[in-house]
Amino acid sequence: MRVGKWLDIGPVEQIEPGTARTLPVEGGEELAVFRTMRGDIFTIVNKCPHKQGPLSQGIVHGNVVACPLHNWNISLETGRALGGDDGCVPTIPTKVEGGRIFLLREAVLNPQVPADEAPKAAA
Amino acid sequence: MNVTVAPDMKGTTGVLSRGRKLVVIGNGMAGCRAVEEILSRDGTRFDVTIFGAEPRVNYNRIMLSPVLAGEKTFEEIVINGQDWYDDNHIQLVSGDPVVGIDRQQKHVITRSGRIENYDTLLIATGSDPFIIPVPGKDLDGVVTFRDLDDVDKMLTAAEKGGSAVVIGGGLLGLEAAHGLSLRGMDVTVVHLMPTLMERQLDEAAGYLLKHELESRNQTILTSANTKEIVGKDGKVSAVLLEDGTVIPADIVVMAAGIRPATGLAKEAGLDVERGILVDDHMVTSDPDILAVGECVQHRGLCYGLVAPLWDMCRSLADYATDTPSGYGGSVTSTKLKVSGIDLFSAGDFTSGEDCEDIVMRDASRGIYKRVVVKDNRIVGAVLYGDTADGNWYFDLLKKEEDISDIREALIFGQAFASGGASLDPNAAVAALSDDAEICGCNGVSKGQVVACISGGAHSLDTVRSGCKASASCGSCTGLVESLLALTLGEDAVESGPKTMCKCTSFTHDDVRARIVEKELKEIPQVMQELHWTTPDGCSSCRPALNYYLLCAWPGEYVDDQKSRFVNERLHANIQKDGTYSVVPRMWGGVTTPGELRAIADAADKYQARLVKVTGGQRIDLFGIKKEDLPGIWADLNAAGMVSGHAYGKSLRTVKTCVGSEWCRFGTQDSTGLGIKVERMTWGSWMPHKFKIAVSGCPRNCAEATIKDFGVVCVDSGYELHVGGNGGIHVRATDLLCKVETEAEAMEHCAAFIQLYREDARYLERTAPWIERKGLDWLKEALFSDPNTVKELARRFRYSQRFSQDDPWAQRAGGDRADLHSHLAEVRPLQIVSEVA
Numbered sequence: 030m031r032v033g034k035w036l037d038i039g040p041v042e043q044i045e046p047g048t049a050r051t052l053p054v055e056g057g058e059e060l061a062v063f064r065t066m067r068g069d070i071f072t073i074v075n076k077c078p079h080k081q082g083p084l085s086q087g088i089v090h091g092n093v094v095a096c097p098l099h100n101w102n103i104s105l106e107t108g109r110a111l112g113g114d115d116g117c118v119p120t121i122p123t124k125v126e127g128g129r130i131f132l133l134r135e136a137v138l139n140p141q142v143p144a145d146e147a148p149k150a151a152a
Numbered sequence: 153m154n155v156t157v158a159p160d161m162k163g164t165t166g167v168l169s170r171g172r173k174l175v176v177i178g179n180g181m182a183g184c185r186a187v188e189e190i191l192s193r194d195g196t197r198f199d200v201t202i203f204g205a206e207p208r209v210n211y212n213r214i215m216l217s218p219v220l221a222g223e224k225t226f227e228e229i230v231i232n233g234q235d236w237y238d239d240n241h242i243q244l245v246s247g248d249p250v251v252g253i254d255r256q257q258k259h260v261i262t263r264s265g266r267i268e269n270y271d272t273l274l275i276a277t278g279s280d281p282f283i284i285p286v287p288g289k290d291l292d293g294v295v296t297f298r299d300l301d302d303v304d305k306m307l308t309a310a311e312k313g314g315s316a317v318v319i320g321g322g323l324l325g326l327e328a329a330h331g332l333s334l335r336g337m338d339v340t341v342v343h344l345m346p347t348l349m350e351r352q353l354d355e356a357a358g359y360l361l362k363h364e365l366e367s368r369n370q371t372i373l374t375s376a377n378t379k380e381i382v383g384k385d386g387k388v389s390a391v392l393l394e395d396g397t398v399i400p401a402d403i404v405v406m407a408a409g410i411r412p413a414t415g416l417a418k419e420a421g422l423d424v425e426r427g428i429l430v431d432d433h434m435v436t437s438d439p440d441i442l443a444v445g446e447c448v449q450h451r452g453l454c455y456g457l458v459a460p461l462w463d464m465c466r467s468l469a470d471y472a473t474d475t476p477s478g479y480g481g482s483v484t485s486t487k488l489k490v491s492g493i494d495l496f497s498a499g500d501f502t503s504g505e506d507c508e509d510i511v512m513r514d515a516s517r518g519i520y521k522r523v524v525v526k527d528n529r530i531v532g533a534v535l536y537g538d539t540a541d542g543n544w545y546f547d548l549l550k551k552e553e554d555i556s557d558i559r560e561a562l563i564f565g566q567a568f569a570s571g572g573a574s575l576d577p578n579a580a581v582a583a584l585s586d587d588a589e590i591c592g593c594n595g596v597s598k599g600q601v602v603a604c605i606s607g608g609a610h611s612l613d614t615v616r617s618g619c620k621a622s623a624s625c626g627s628c629t630g631l632v633e634s635l636l637a638l639t640l641g642e643d644a645v646e647s648g649p650k651t652m653c654k655c656t657s658f659t660h661d662d663v664r665a666r667i668v669e670k671e672l673k674e675i676p677q678v679m680q681e682l683h684w685t686t687p688d689g690c691s692s693c694r695p696a697l698n699y700y701l702l703c704a705w706p707g708e709y710v711d712d713q714k715s716r717f718v719n720e721r722l723h724a725n726i727q728k729d730g731t732y733s734v735v736p737r738m739w740g741g742v743t744t745p746g747e748l749r750a751i752a753d754a755a756d757k758y759q760a761r762l763v764k765v766t767g768g769q770r771i772d773l774f775g776i777k778k779e780d781l782p783g784i785w786a787d788l789n790a791a792g793m794v795s796g797h798a799y800g801k802s803l804r805t806v807k808t809c810v811g812s813e814w815c816r817f818g819t820q821d822s823t824g825l826g827i828k829v830e831r832m833t834w835g836s837w838m839p840h841k842f843k844i845a846v847s848g849c850p851r852n853c854a855e856a857t858i859k860d861f862g863v864v865c866v867d868s869g870y871e872l873h874v875g876g877n878g879g880i881h882v883r884a885t886d887l888l889c890k891v892e893t894e895a896e897a898m899e900h901c902a903a904f905i906q907l908y909r910e911d912a913r914y915l916e917r918t919a920p921w922i923e924r925k926g927l928d929w930l931k932e933a934l935f936s937d938p939n940t941v942k943e944l945a946r947r948f949r950y951s952q953r954f955s956q957d958d959p960w961a962q963r964a965g966g967d968r969a970d971l972h973s974h975l976a977e978v979r980p981l982q983i984v985s986e987v988a
Contacts (some may be wrong), residue, residue, distance in 0.1 A: 038975055042377070046346050047714040050975045051778075062975060066688070066714075067350050083730040086718035086778075088691040095691035097718040097726055100692075126426070 078116025179204025184278030207247030225596025436578030613648030662729030739771030750791030768805030810847030
């Protein structure tokens, strides 16, 4: 678990299982908070690495969301594009306590793709 | 955080030396097992006193379900009777719970004021049921399912019969429901999530379980949120759900989950997060205090099952007797204790990255097996209907064994994978005798399949049509494929028509036919019956299945919003920047000054960045934000306009010219007919988008001959054209027929649409559909029987009864507000907790 301060963004029931809702961040990137069919919560930046499609509006299957614009499949766990596609969207450390969702503050304010997930440099 | 005792303290002089006083808070499974483990190592080291809140000896709590169900008595589930306490000189104080721990004085205080000193304290307080915070939770008749008293309360209620509502469809809730049902009550299970036991089961297994329970006369409500427990004279009388449903209840069982019981530890100042923090030796932040069982948090995890408890107790006893071993955490598995239901679950089975699902389904025997493999190791398993191999998988999982050698046969179980059978599936099939049955559904032997292949069937599909093998449920598809490869050689096998997606070996047409034939009415049911090779489909088959079911069972099938693309979920067109475009319906392309004013006002109010006239004679407002959609729809609704469905696989527009009312060339009232046709067809879901036009004369100003259905009016009546589109490959329509009256034109339009809806594949427009099937086929299908047109039109009108609700009005009225708003409680600058 990463260290830092956590933001309370409200009860899990606000998100229907199998869908996502958006969380605008003042001065920052809009986030998408997902609740999977199994009830797990994931947060990623609401922007597909391909053409910036709003991932919050995609179809969720397992721990994966299909972007609504061009059907890229993005892992909710790592933010990485799956299949043959290359790209990665920042993930925000997220935890649930007492039925409420908490996000790691520093990641919310400054979401980053982990160094080893950064897009490969063009050859 | 973990607290560790300094290394030099371990196993030497020790905080825990001979003859010291051990006090145990909790007479449950963890507390007593810990004492048993210590005694088995060293019977004289401690003077033991155990405090229990319940007024009875130690019993097996997980067997309360069989007691409730009447399969066992309390005496049968006692683990340690009074003689155990006596024989081991253990003092049992039952029915007088500990209410405080004084760490300075090193003693505990009970409710009655008794004080007991300790050298070592063991906290084994277990967990408390989670009571959902709804009005009425304290009413008489609301019980939990935690101890024998709860069981007694349920049994007393069950004696009077009546109705029971169980809140929570997890392990505990379902076992309570099963018991109460066997005791003769009408049981309803209310579960918040869409899938029963969602932590342990996936959608497919949850669906099978739900149906089995329903067949046992339980009512199972999923995605159901309890709003209130309604009482009468202080006693529970009903449960009210968020959606307004009222379920009568004589007893309500709260089984929504458990929380570690950490109150005592927290008050004593021990480090507590979700549970009491312990290290690998079960030592808390106070070196004289140990904790074990469901009340603890170890390496970030809290456990609610019994197996981890045994592991913890062993490590605790090793430590307490100066031979520390260390607990490394547990991998858990679950079985449901409901007689006649075989269900097993272990590990992690969310379809994550780099994970591969191996799925086997046998619909005729009600079996679903799924093993999740990552890096050649099993990471999770869900079994339903046949759990014989559960422990084998669990063992492979725990030992992290490399399964690459037995991968092909893994899903068939231990006997097959390691019992000497060949691991090459083709070789196994080759070894079968000629009269061995390949297809159980249609009774086809290996010899018959091989004969069929030798007779010219060189693809799966031609074998299916030739000898019917694997043509029903599809579970023998793999065998047939092996036979094809064996008979023809791998390279000579022809691939048949494209399957629906990678999740199934069936084509779109096969799936549709079986939905109707087998009366399949839900997505998980289709996947089970047709042996889907994935647990819950993909973003390609889910929308298709949703459409096929919607088309096959109008008024009956409940649309699955999660299986719809965003446009059809939000009733607007998503644009590349994530905003939406909004197109109000204009019947036949006709509008009024009032409507135009309302559209202009809406465009201003919601700051539409572009207002554009579409090719289908509508006005499109671009750049509308998701949050503003219900508002703009409300405004447009107020002016009398409804959704234009410019976003859907549905009827889009009916384009018209002005016709005989105004035009000097017009032969019929094309505008009037267009409006009538649009009134009849709007709101209908289709395999793909569908466009109509009505031109008043052969000059064809409405461009009816590049539409899915086009009417060209002539002096003597109406020419009906089909199968046109613009798009990448422009296709002009084929002339279907000519009719004399408006009513006939309408009837044919409805019939053609219904045939397209029932026959075309999802995402196939009319043009490729007709190219594929042929115009002759179409005419034959519509006209060979004089009643067909009438019957198709009837079916279309019937299904329209359920689809002509304006989706905008529903949303503008507040329906599904969650889809259009950001998370409601954003408090971006408030810091709530801090992790050191």
